[in-house]
Amino acid sequence: MKTRFLSLIAAMAATQAFATTVVDPSLASSQPAAGSDPLMESAVSAIQAPASEATGITFDVNVGTQGLGLSVGYEFNKYLKMRVRGAYLEADYEDTWSDVDGKIEYDGNNAGIIFDYHPFGGVFHLSAGVNFSKMTLSANASMDHGVAQGDYELGGYTFTVNSDKASIDGEYDWNDVQPYLGIGWSTDGDGDRSLYFTFDIGVNFIGKGKFNITSIKGIANVTGPNGEDLGAVTDQIAEDAIREEGKDFFKIADDIFVYPVIQLGMGYRF
Template structure:
């Protein structure tokens, strides 16, 4: 199933959770959001003035040319898709006086990944060994992370029952875990030394990309309460 269908499925599931909540007399809300995790939507339920539960789905794609990783220039692409649940605690409650400040924690299904491609035109160092451009031909790498990523953050949320429309914002961090790199070259199939160097280079790339284990989250949007 493609990511577009996955986003639709998750979003429809979020909508479905609102129906019984309304039947139970709970305040519910839904709205779009955009930021460092891409574009998407959230839907949620307010249980009390202090506690809310949100379901969130978002994603995006972007590319960067000539980004160096472990000393080699790659064309760099990111595919991002996350979907998960967040518990919001409003220590001041949700009111015109207390505002809508919240502390949030939860977990996401995390499909963030990178694709890297390099076509060297000069000698490159792979796993500590120098190779000419013709020795290598091309380097391709896939980088992925943990499937489940916990999240903590703060923000400002919706105020069901106070206003029909409200501003929302989140600031926090998603822990994706250490990157896993799968590097390959078509020439490595017939060159045992290059294959061994590529295996060593994978470790170097994982070290170079290690800062991506912590993904900064800044999201803004608005919500419709009903």
């Protein structure tokens, strides 16, 4: 009888220990048994850790009016996030201006810091930040026809060249530091590691642009629109000639002070 009683007590103790471990592992871990296995404890801890808990770090690839870009972000909480982003866009346009080969190239390296405020703690956000950009439109009038000497018409002027590599080059630049305002949507989960999509629409305040002549090569003399001899070509004459040929473009470029931003992206939340 005594032996059965002791066996029953031992069985009850073992059952209670097993139930404590399964139902409330924290109680079992708070009272470790003598000689417990460290490897087993590590395995139990790993199982107990939430597998989907995210670090708040995000990374995405995006494309749009700012070009092909990358973005790295951090989520402070469900209302406030920060992104550091960069993008690059390149485009060119070629045409014949009078009897001169004209080319306009656009290079847009940009990087920025954006703060996203989610007023409802959901996918919609308001964005504000600053964009650091080198937006440059390069204009080139090439009189490279393989002829060492000759006359070329450009914007009502006649340029007499003394080289087979004659050209006029200029650059149109905007502010390098550009405030940004916008709105967007981001499906980057509810605290879980996951794929997400982003869509941003806004504007960079680029300021008023300015066109400057950067080089004049191989031009010996210039004649005005009325046939008057103007002597050596100056930066102002060269700019007037290019502006006249590209007047449709310059009419737009001179009036804009904001750059539209539309970017669509896909990323992962770590």
